[in-house]
Amino acid sequence: MLTLTPDQRVAQLFMVAAYSNRQRIDEDSVSALIQQYGIGGLIFFQGGPVRQSRLLNRYQSQSKVPLLVAMDAEWGVGMRLDSVVRFPFQMSMGGIEENQLLYDMGTEVARQFRRLGMHVNFAPVVDINNNAANPVIGFRSWGEDRANVTEKSFQYMKGMQDAGVLAVAKHFPGHGDTDTDSHLALPLVRVDERRLDTLEMYPFRSLMRRGLGGLMIAHLNIPALDSTGTPSTLSRPIVTDLVQRKMGFEGVIFTDAMNMKGVISKYPPGEADVRALLAGNDVLEFSKNIPLAIQMVRAAITRGELTQADIDQRCRKVLALKQWAGLDKYRPIELRNLTQDLNPAHAQFLSRHLSELSVTLLRNQKNLLPLPRLDTLRLATLAIGTKDTTDFQRMVADYAPVRHFWLPATPTLDELTQMRAALRPYNTILVGLNNLGRLPATNFGVTAETNVLLRELGAARQRMVVCVFGSAYAVTKVRDLDRADAVLVAYQESRNAQEKAAELIFGSFGAQGKLPVTVSDRYSYGKGLRTQPGQRLRFGAPEDVQMDARLEARVDSVMAQALAARATPGAQVLIARRGTVVLRKSYGTHTFAEPGKAARPVRNTDLYDLASLTKVAAALPALMKLQDEGKFSPDKTLGEYFPELQKTNKANLKLRDVLTHQAGLKAWIPFWKDYVNKQGQLRHRFFRQDSSRRFPLEVATGVWARRTLPARLVKAIGESELNAKPGYVYSDLSFYLYPLLVQRLTGKPFDQYLREEIYQPLGATTLGFNPTNRFPLSRLVPTEYDSLFRRQLLHGTVDDEGAALLGGLSGHAGLFGSATDLAKLVQLYANGGQFGGQQLIKQATLAEYTRCQFCPQNRRALGFDRPASPPAGNTAHDASASSFGHSGFTGTYFWVDPERELVYIFLSNRVNPSRRNNKLSDLNVRTQILQLAIEAVRKKQ
Incomplete structure (x- = not known):
């Protein structure tokens, strides 16, 4: 204070508008005001966070006294700056009941302010909007009820001030009941003093009593408070007599912008600034002509209209505010990671949650x-x-x-x-x-x-x-x-x-x-x-369901390592808890980019070949549904359901043993080798280049198979040997048969039955077979280049050779879908068979199919996989004993952990361009992400 000249003390009372999206000449004009006159502060408007911070660092370096920096950020910094999360409008939040969240929003807005080197927010709007014709407040107000406006304003105010940013309630004494915009003219408030006292000023008075630090005076003509027609900003009866003396407010009083027509239409620049100080305001915002204003203030002091003591008292208040804001220990803004710091997971969670409640x-x-x-x-x-x-x-x-x-x-x-x-x-x-x-x-x-x-x-x-x-x-x-x-x-x-x-x-x-x-x-x-x-399914954030907000960043890190190692070109990852999707994100590209070409990025709407997930996402839901209908039982034998197998060594195999992979079936049969010649070329007897009634089964692009092939494969399964030794051996073979069983028991093709009974009720529009019939290739993620059998890149046709021989329709492979739609089915499993208000599968049936059948010698449930004991890499180390799921050859995976109420989906095409790429498993990418999800629950609890 002692180092400032009288003119510099006057200049401390002015805040000048600044922008980070304008030309150099505009930036230099602000620099000139800082260097020549020593203005006290800035109010930033439109621009970007990095550009503004660079500019503010420049301005602060030019100022003798650190600048007080404000923003008119009623719904957060994103109201003015690009690349920053936006919170809802005040009226959007006016109807929510959880007012504590507005305190949380206030602290987060203040954190954004501090990160940007700012100290004052011209918020909250405390006006009670009780006039639908109001052209300027409207959506900026909490609403029409004084108690509601008061409590929400208080929580927002307190959140900001507890976090070190001054809140400025506006627009005193209340701009809600006007039909004129004070930016364009001077509104007339036609109500008596009693109404003003009991309604418009009610929230202001309450906030003053509860620690409000700043107040903004509106440009209004209020005859009940000042009969002269003077704008309230320039009215001593309002600013000094009412606010300071009668209401006892000792905080900082700011004018509304001094370039608004509500003021300058009646009083020119310079004169309006002097009148604002005479009225009792501490800080003048957005003055149109700083040199003229300072000159006229000095003249008013000379004339005795103002005293230097008046100026000094206000200057001390401004300097005290700067000290409270930490400007006595000023440091330049750190630009590194600025945008990331302004958009943390917590801020995004708050914004989404407030929108949901509104x-x-x-x-x-x-x-x-x-x-x-x-x-x-x-x-x-x-x-x-x-x-x-x-x-x-x-x-x-x-x-x-x-x-x-x-x-x-x-x-x-x-x-x-x-x-x-x-x-x-x-x-x-x-x-x-x-x-x-x-x-x-x-x-x-x-x-x-x-x-x-x-x-x-x-x-x-x-x-x-x-x-x-x-x-x-x-x-x-x-x-x-x-x-x-x-x-x-x-x-x-x-x-x-x-x-x-x-x-x-x-x-x-x-x-x-x-x-x-x-x-x-x-x-x-x-x-x-x-x-x-x-x-x-609900789409939210980890904090919605008591999970660690750092989950996404940790998954990003694992996926970055996987992509850098070329474990897969791309992937979709989805994690849900209690039916809330807390992470749904696509990574990488459809294929590895060729030199000089850009690969197509993976999107959430894209479809992957689900490979062996078909067993538990197509065959099993069909069998469970049939069991609910009394048409199927795992305690019957293959021979009872398949006449073709009655005279084979499969006839007496119980389905319970078959579904748990301990019935002695061979792991797999390379059927395709029977249909190529010694040179590896497709045998003309079984394949054609175009479809017909005799060759209706699409094996790959431009390759169609004879309609008798499904029966030949069933016959080959029946003739296959059983394993020499009893025990667990994972086998595909029985799943080739279930589509035939479904058609016989229901009279409907396998895919139609699933679509009508399971997928359509779920709204799982992408789950299905032969996706090129329903979706453009651009949405289908290619799998491998088949160099032995079909000799082409597999794009839209099933990767598995056996399923291809069946025309892509099988119970062991062939299902395509997105992570989002697969999550609906998996959430059905997590919900005990219920989804969308419908019990699609009986809870008891689902419980039976997901429990371990022959522990400890065999970890498997009926079709589903379960944790190995000791852990053997098929799931996360800390997955609960009751958890279940499955994995697929192409790089797909899902897991349900009932104890932690978790659902996890991972879809990829790690076989692109070659199935010899095993890095996804070597790096434990799929199970590592599941472990992160489990830890996110455990750490939060």
Whole structure:
């Protein structure tokens, strides 16, 4: 303080706007103000975190007194900077009940601030938004209830200040009940002093009593508090008499931006700054002309309107704030790992969780949501207001087969007619209202054409769910909502909001949100229906289910090592606990990149050849379902089910022994060798280059097999010898037979039975055989180059030679799918046969098939693998004794640990380009990741 000149003490009271996305001339102008005048602080607006930090390091190095740095970051740093996680709008969170989470958000926002070298956040917005026509507050407010606004503001404020960042409540005395934007004009507040005292100022007063550090004064004309028409920012009766004397506030008082028309339309720059100081403000934000303002302040002191003591008192307050913020021990911002540090797993978890809690269900006729019986739905999504696939649509596709449609907000009559016709075949339509506006003057983006279409869709016999991805007030602009079967409000169009809306529709979590404002007589403050959670997979974070938040980073490390070692070109990894997917991530590429060419990256929607997982993901669910229907028993023999085997050495083999691999069957038979000549070429008798009635079985691209081959393989199995010694020998052979058994017992082909009884009810759209019939090659991950039998890269046709001879349809191999869809089936196993509100397999049946049958001499369950004792590498070292799963030759794996409530999926094509690559097993990649998941549970507990 003693080192500053009188002019420099004045300059400490000014905060100048700064941007990191502008030109050098703009940056230099701020530097000039710092070096020539010694301004006290900066308020950063748009830009990027690294660019801003470099710029701030430069500015701080130029300042004699370290700069106080602020940001108008109401929903976190991501409000202003790219590449930073964004938290929901305040109104989005206005209806959640877990206010403690807002404290957590406050501490995380403060951590982001500190990492960026910032000290003051112009938040929270404490305005009570009780005017739907408010053009400037709206979604920035917690809502219309004073107690709710107060408590949420307090938690956010306290979280920030406990973590060392000053909270600045705004916009005093309350900007919620206005219909004018103070950026453009001076709003008039037409309420009496009693109303202001009991409503608008209520939360401000409460926060002041509970430790509020900063207050921002709004630009408002409030006759009840100052009859002169002076903007509240410049009003001594409001700032000094009311705030400081009557309310006893001793914190730092900031003006709202001094370049707003609410001020400068009445008082020019310089004069407005002097009046703001005369009114009692401590810090002037965004002054339009610093040199002129300082000059006019000095002139006011000379005239005796202001005193140097007034300036000194405020300067000391600013310096004290700087010391509280740690600027007496200033250090430049460390740029290394800055973006990563700003986006930790905890911040992303908080943002997702807050979005989940906020989604509000307003209508749910006949308890339509969560959607039941996916196998009965003909589902379509309609995104109104966009032509691009939305995050909502992508998430819907993760749950069920769906067709997507798009329509502009103002379609032509022809477009409306065509859309009605296109949607007619579907019995359930999920409508998303996208790109909605925030302004009342635009009906919040809801157009007349949108209303026409929704009215006509609602009049049809189709079920319709309407999702509002915008302001809660937009609900009242959507006419005929009563014609919709379900209506939900997500409040904004963020990725989290859209994905959580889709998850709610399918029942991955239960609706909990409440309306923070009244939007109509029917939908008033506090309204919100509840639904039952846990119907289907939920997508969240480790912290949702008490797991270590570092799990993803640790899995990333293992996968980075695997890819660097070329153990596999790529992979999909999925980990879930208690039905919540905490990690779903794709790594690497479809194939190893060729020189000069880029390989296709793996995506979550891609399909892998599941290899031997087919046994437990196709054959076993079919057998268990048949057992539930009384058509199958593992205590019968092969001869009882297969007449072809009655006169063979397989006739008396019990299925229980067969399914646990101790019946004496050979491990495998290389059938394909019987169908090539001595030169290794395909025998013309059995193969053709094109399909026909006699050659209907696709073995590979351009290779079709004779229809008699399946019967020949069954005959060969029957004629094969049994093992000389009894005991456990893993065998594929019986699984060749189960598709034939299913068809005989049900009258349906194996793949049709699975699709109708298991996969469609699960919404597992990718699980199936011969995927080229249903999906483009671009989504199918190639397996190996078969240099001996088919002599081509296998892309979309099964890797296993025996399954190929059956046309890709077998019980031991041939199933394709994504990790997401396989997880639905595996979660069904973890849930005791229940998923999506349906008991697809009886709990007792599943328990029987997953228990060890002949321990300790044989670790196997009925078809499923189980931990070896002592550990033998088939699973993680710490997998529980009750856990079960399976692995596949192509580099696939899944495991269920019931004790830890874990589900784990790993899909890869380690055989690309050659099956001789065993590095995936040598490095224990699959089981190592499972061990990490187990440790993530154990460490958190």
